[in-house]
Each structure stands twice: as structure tokens, then as C-alpha cells.
Amino acid sequence: MRNLFVRESGNYKTSYSDDMKLFGTTGAKVKALLIVLIVLTLPLVASNYWIGLFTLCAIASVGAIGLNILTGLTGQISIGVGAFLGVGGYTSAILTSTYGLSFWIALPIAGIVTALIGGLFGIPSLRLNGLYLAIATLAAQVIILFVISRWDSLTGGTAGMVLNRPTIGEFSLSSNTGYYYLCAIILLLTILYATNLLRTRTGRAFLAVRDRDIAAQIMGINLFKYKVMAFAISSFFVGIAGALLAHYTMIVSPELYNFHVSIEYLAMILIGGLGSIFGSILGAFFITLLPVSLSSMIDVLAAFAPDLYQLLSAFKDFVFGAVIILFLIFEPGGLAHIWINMKKYFRLWPFSY
């Protein structure tokens, strides 16, 4: 057996199937296995509080990967993610609480309904790009949230709805650990799907559309089909994330899905790295944990200045904005790019090149 720590030192692939392998070396396989093992054994070592945070991170990662498929891979800007999360959450809430369906049926339906609505709002993308599309998605956000908060008979209006945690047979996933496993498994499946999507005709078409949509059209890519498809696939994952989030917090209400949420998701993929799946996950963890770490920082500082608590939310906004700007200026490639640079450095390590 070869040494596990041996990394590829160059590109020696001789066939297409070699090139397309998901795990090129034994090392890559072992690494993937290790990551899965760490994810699954985490609850044994981490406290309940941290498991809850990791669950939120995993849910955000699913949504961020979804958004990255749209914005990073296909180049279509969407600042209406918050509303699509809401559509997913509300669909699941209505199906489980009002109609008494099982969570396991409601979850995929939530994804599909969000995908349909996302595809519908994706239709303008055929004629619009860049700024105009961004504003169209913002309009989608405002309109969807208005419908949600006014359709009292279906959604409970501004008061929102209450949900339950899912059950498997007799066993309820009401503990943080149980729900963590559910979210972690869905995240792993999402990663697998997104990685594979990149290697298919569809994924390559997305990249072509991102780089120059008119050129892609001339090369025979059906713009309408692929743009709407990108919106639908992306919204599917955002919807799933919304449903998972709704069942985690066990409540849905319109203000949980406002413009700020959309911005947070955009920040995740920008700070993580546009078009990178690993980056989406890093970004999701970063943005989800940022307010938590700020709060604990304030907790420490509050010993000296008790007024600080009133400033907390404003301070979070301030730091959030500063972080976004600093990343855009100094590391536009995002966290994923930092990670790649680190790997490059260690690959050649005692030598500089």
C-alpha cells in the first residue's frame, strides 16, 4: 500500500475517467472518510450548546451551497434568498402543522415548492443581468414576504406558525444531537450533489452562462432552460434549508426572513468564495459564528462598561459590514482562496516554489 500522506505532485492523468474521479488518490478517500467520521462523532465530544450552533451552521451551509450554485456558478445575482428560505419554511410548516403530513414528506415538498417559485422569479433573468436582476430578486423578496404576511388564513399572518421537531417512528429528533445528525446528513448529501453537478453537462453549461451568457447561447446552450434551472436547483436547496431551519427553531414568522437574511447569505458565499462549495461551507460557518463570537466578546467587555449591551445589535451590524468590505478589498477570492494558498504553501513546503 502506498503512503497515505503522499499527495499528487502534478497532473498525470491519462484518461477522462481518471480526470473525473471524485477521489483521485487513496489520500483523498481517507480524507473524505475522516471528515465524515469527525462530523458524525462530533456530538460525543462537543457540548449541547455547540451542537446547536453547528446545526445552524450546517443548515446555513445547505442554503449557502444553494445560493452559490446560482450566484457563484451561474453568475445570476439573487438578493431574495431570505424570502425563498421563508417559502421553504412556511411550506413545511403548513404541511406538517395544518395538514398533519409527516416531516419526511413535507421536507422534499418544501424544496420542490421553493424550486417552482424560484424558477418563476428566475424567468426575468433571461432578459436581465447584473444590477437589474439583483433588483428583480429584491422585488421578489418584498412581494413574497408581503404575500406571506397578508395571507392570514394560510400562513397565520404576522403572528407566524408553530412547528414540531420531526420524528422517526416513535423516536423524536427533539434533542439537539438528533437534529444535528439530520442536518449533517443532509449537508453531506448536498455537498455530494453539488460536487457532482459541477462535473456534468448542466454544471459546465452553468459555468459557460456565468462567463458570458451570449457566447454560451451561440455555442448552443439553451439560456432560458439553464438559467431557470439554476434558479430552480438553487431555490430547492434554499427551500430545504428553510424547512430545516423552521423545524429547528420551531417557529416561522415573516420577520425571520427579511432583507437582512438575504444579505447574510450573500455575505456567506462572498466571504467563503464565489463558485466554491467548500467556500460556501466556510462562509456559512463564519457568518453564523460571527455574531456569537461578538456576543461573547461583548460579555467580556461588559464587565468594564455595562452600557455595551445596548450597542450589541448595532455593533454586530458594524462589524458585519466591515468584514464584508475588508474581504472584498483584501481577499476577493474569499476563505476558500486563503485555504488553497495555505495548501499550496505546504505542498512545496521547505521550498518557496
Place this chain on the structure above:
Amino acid sequence: MTFFLQMLVTGVVVGSIYGLVALGFVLIYRASGALNLANGEFVIIGPYICLILMTAYKIPFFYALIITLVFSAVLGLVVERLVIRPIQNAPVVSVIMATIGLSSLLGGAVHMIWGHQTRTFPPVFPQTPINIAGVIITPVYLWSFIVVVFLLVIFSLFFKFSKMGIAMRAVADDRQAALSMGMSVKYVYAATWMIAAVVAAVGGVLLGNINGLSPTMSAIGLTVLPVVILGGLDSVLGAIIGGFIIGILQNLAGGYLDPLVGGGLKDVVPFVIVLLILMLKPHGLFGSRRIERV
């Protein structure tokens, strides 16, 4: 009929302020092709400065306004220099995100410095409403209308005749050509951001006089987006006329349809209009069409 007229007049005056704030968007879009989503924060920082100068330092309104405008110009310059210029050549999503980040940062700063309570301006304009044929107009509204019309004329002349205005148009049209003709594009960008920040501050002071001042007022930055889309992102005239149209439609919809759906239509109607416009006429009423090339 009086109700209709009242709605119409309210729409016109609200629309005039929309037009003013939209002007800030359009100026920046014309010069640098960026959409400044932090415009809402530009709108509220100005009046806060003005208010502090007037209440804490007892400076008369006119001088306070001048100082505010100078401060806003500096703010615009600093923002352009520190945030926008480094990412000038980045993709659209990065520029949008940078301005969103900026809005979060400035909004957070405003919150931290001035708190979240609503403050009222000391009365600057006469308070007694004017009654014209049963329609009631507050002088503030009238003033904001006059200011907007005045600014519209000024800017039209500015873009047509002044050297700076022509340079701005040239840079907006083709940056590289402008560069090769020896124009300082950096200088033009900086000037654009300064002017946009000043216009936003004027709008903010007027708005602060009408509604009082609170950090939530920055939401106007988003409310005004439909206006610029309707008028066309790169048209000054479009911003003003779009402002009037959106203001009127919003108030009519609010007045007549709100009872049917239970309120809140005012915030949604503009965005419905946006979707329709984007579907039917993506470049707005007065926007210039761009030919797409591979």
C-alpha cells in the same frame, strides 16, 4: 374628488423626495456603473449631523446645513477612496455587496452613536398648512418640491454645459475612451460620489423635517430602488419623473386598495411595478439601451 386630489398631491411631494434620493443613485450609476445600496445611510447621516449642530451647538439652520453638506461631501470622498476604488474592476456582485456592507457598517455606526430613538427637528419651515381648494399641503412638502425642481434644473444644466458634467457623461459612456482623451477618471469618480452624498444629505434633511429622524429612515435607500428602475438607471430626468410616478401610484394604491388587503400596500406596490417594468421595458422609461456584444 378631494380625497383623490389629496392623494395625488401627497404623492407628488413624497415623489419629489424619492426623486431627490434617486438622483444620488443615478449620479453614481452614471459615473461608475455601481449601484449604491448604502444611499439610505448617506441619507440619514446628513440630517443627524445637521440636527446635532442645530440642537447641541445652536447653529442657525442655514449654516448648519452648509456644514452638513461639506461633511457629506467629505464622507462621499472617503467612501469612494477607501471602499469603491479598490474594487473598481471587481464583478458586479462584489460591488453591490460592498455597498451593502457599507450600508451595514454606516447603519451600525449611526445606531451606536445616536441610538435608535426618533428625534424631531426643531421647526425650520413654517408649520401652518396651506389650503389650496380643499387640499392641504404642509410647507415642508412645498419646500421639498421646490428644492427638487431646483436641483433638477441645476443638474440638467450641469450635465449639459459644465466641464465636470460633460466629463462625467464621457466617463459614464466609455471609461477607456475618456481615459485616453486625458481625463482623470479618478477625479470624476471622486467628484461623483461627493455630489451624490450631498444630494442624499439634502434629501435626508428634508425627510427629517417631515417625519423626524430615526435610523430606520435609511430604508428609503431600498424604497427608492423602484424609482430608479422605472426611470432608467442612468437618467437624471428619469429619476425625478420616476419619483413622481412611484410617489403618486403608491399613495393612490395606499388610499384606495389598502382597506381591501389590510394595509402595507405602500411598500409593495413599487416593487410590483418594478417587476412589470423589468419584464416589459428593462431599461426603464428614459434609460439608454445598451447593445450586447459577445
